[in-house]
Amino acid sequence: MKKKGIIILSVFVAILAVLTIAYVVLKHNETPNRVLYNVYSDIAIWGVVIWQIVVIVFGILLWIKVFKDVPRPALYIGRGMTLIICLCALIFLADKWLNLFLDDGDYVVMEKDDYILIKHIGYNDEGSYSIWSKDGVFYRKYGINIGYYEDSVVEGIFYAYVNGFEDNSVIDLENLDNTGVDISEEQKKEYELLNKFIEITEDTYPEKFQRGLYWQEKDCADNSIGTTQVPIIDENGTQDMSWFCENICDWLKECLEEVPYEDAPWLYKEISIAMPSVSGSFDPSPYISGKYDRDALYEALYDFVDGKLTSADYPVKNQSYGMLEFVDNGGDEYLQGIEPDCSYTTKDGVTYGMLPVDRAAGSNYYCLVAYKKAGDKPSEINENPFNGMGGDAKWIEFIDDTNLGFACLTYSGGDEGMLFRTEDGGKSFAQVNYPSAKVKLPDGTIYNPFVIPEKVWVEDGNLYLLVGQSPWSGDYYSEELGKHPSGLYVSHDDGMSFEYVGEQ
Structure with a gap:
């Protein structure tokens, strides 16, 4: 009975092993950006990995113990096949889980509530999109793939999915x-x-x-x-x-x-x-x-x-952002050979740089790193600082070496720009909108000529932002100033919102 019970238990564990492999495959295919987004998800990942390893080891021990009386050469053949199968399973699982963390072909474009819009970059640098919804600690694909469209079209579709709207058809x-x-x-x-x-x-x-x-x-x-x-x-x-x-x-x-x-x-x-x-x-x-x-x-x-x-509700102002702290996490040899497109160096000599780690459809995608001196292995701070958006990183600045910082990303060939804000030392960024200067053309049309954020600084307790014109299409000329001006903005809440001051 004891031996029979062990055999039944072995079969049961083998079934669990197969189910676990299937679970891993399914979760691999259903995880956007090949990254799980919080510590609970990480626990879920490693729980499955550890469980699978335990199952395989248990299966090997059972085979060695239970079937030790099997006549040779069947014993050696059986044990050998068991080891090979278990080794292949481990390699297979390792490959799947490594892909979960290392595959950077997908980008998070937008997030709202429990929904995420993912952009998938193909071999021909074209992007397709899909929408995911949170299901417990994992994310599941929601509906069908959106496919290949312009970003603006896709964001509208995402908005519709999140709010429960449906496509329309005419009345027959x-x-x-x-x-x-x-x-x-x-x-x-x-x-x-x-x-x-x-x-x-x-x-x-x-x-x-x-x-x-x-x-x-x-x-x-x-x-x-x-x-x-x-x-x-x-x-x-x-x-x-x-x-x-x-x-x-x-x-x-x-x-x-x-x-x-x-x-x-x-x-x-x-x-x-x-x-x-x-x-x-x-x-x-x-x-x-x-x-x-x-x-x-x-x-x-x-x-x-x-x-x-420019009137969206923002979080309560954080009065104490703390000072930037460099954490050496071992560095990355791959990142070591990449020059930053823009950087900021603290008084202590620590450099924070935006490294272009991928390129698609004419745009760069960045990783924010820090290192103490040139040639060091960079320590990764944020693998996706611009939240899936591509373009050219022009500058990054931390206010008085605190965790409060700003960065500029230009796009459309440098014709437009976006301002991003962080209050945790670059671990996360959010796009910040600023109001239009509302310049009126002779035909009565109003527009905003100031589209490229140039710099931020603190003066008399307020934070200022200077925004310039496009180097390609910025032709707004001020007769009063006798030049092509920039726009000056002021913030009284550490850059969460801005007011337009005037031309400069």
Whole structure:
């Protein structure tokens, strides 16, 4: 009985070993960015690894002990095969788990609630996207792969998934007639207008303007249908406001030509705008009812988006950030041979550098490291400081050698720029928006010429930001100053938000 019990137990452990391998494979395929995001997930990883090793060792011992009386050469063949199988299993598992940590072909583009947008870089440097949702300590793929689109389109799709919105399709009036539901002529006309509005909108987004578009059905008391479809259009951030407002104006003008405001005013009561970390609803009807006033519509949109982007709720101000502390974690030989694109050196001689560790579609992707002197093995601080965004890192600065710091990443060939902020010494960064300077052109169009953050500094207890113009398209000239100016901004909350001061 004892021997029989041991054999049964051996079979049971072998089954557990197979299930564990299957579990590892599944979790490997379901983990975004090949990284698990917190200590609980790390515990889950190593728990499975240790368990698998224990299972394999236990299986070897059982074979040696239980089957010791098996006649030769079957004993040697069996033991040899067991060792080979266990060794292959260990190598297989090691490869899978190493890939979880070392594969840098994926990037986290956006995070919201328990959802993550992942960009996958292929061999041809093209990027496809997928959305993941948190399931316990792991992340699971949510829905289907998004595939290959412009970033702005994908971010709109991500916003729609997170908020439970679905793609829209026009109403099939012929099938509606066959349902047996009585549809009045007025309702048919309203459905036709709605279908036309949807058709024009979906021909515009993303085909013409490469922006994400989704829809939300809402109750409507102003038509006989009882509902309407509200378009949700993606906006890319502070530096994109001019193009975004132009796109909205062009789209509404085209809609009004085919679906006049007087025929369906309920279609023009709301536009939902998805912005980084915030969203809002804009009512265009005051600017298109009666007569289409493009200038007034553009300016109102611009003010609305600018106000939303720069008034997001921020965490409570951290009054004590602490001083930067260098931690030597052994360094990395691979990183040792890479020159930083930009760096900051403390008074103690420790250098913090942005190393370009990958390149895709003309953009660099960075790793933030620290080292005491040139030639040392860099210690990694943040493997993805710009949160999956690519471009060219222009500068990094820590305020008075504290954990409060800022960095600039340019993109679109250096034509646009983004400001990032950290308050934990570079272990994490968040993008910071700053308000538009609202320069008005002779044709009445307003825009922000200051798009490249240049430097930050502290003076009289306030933090200042200087933002310059694009070196390629920045042609705004100040007659008063007699030069192409930069924009000066001030922050009273350590760079979590800024106010525009003026030209300099």
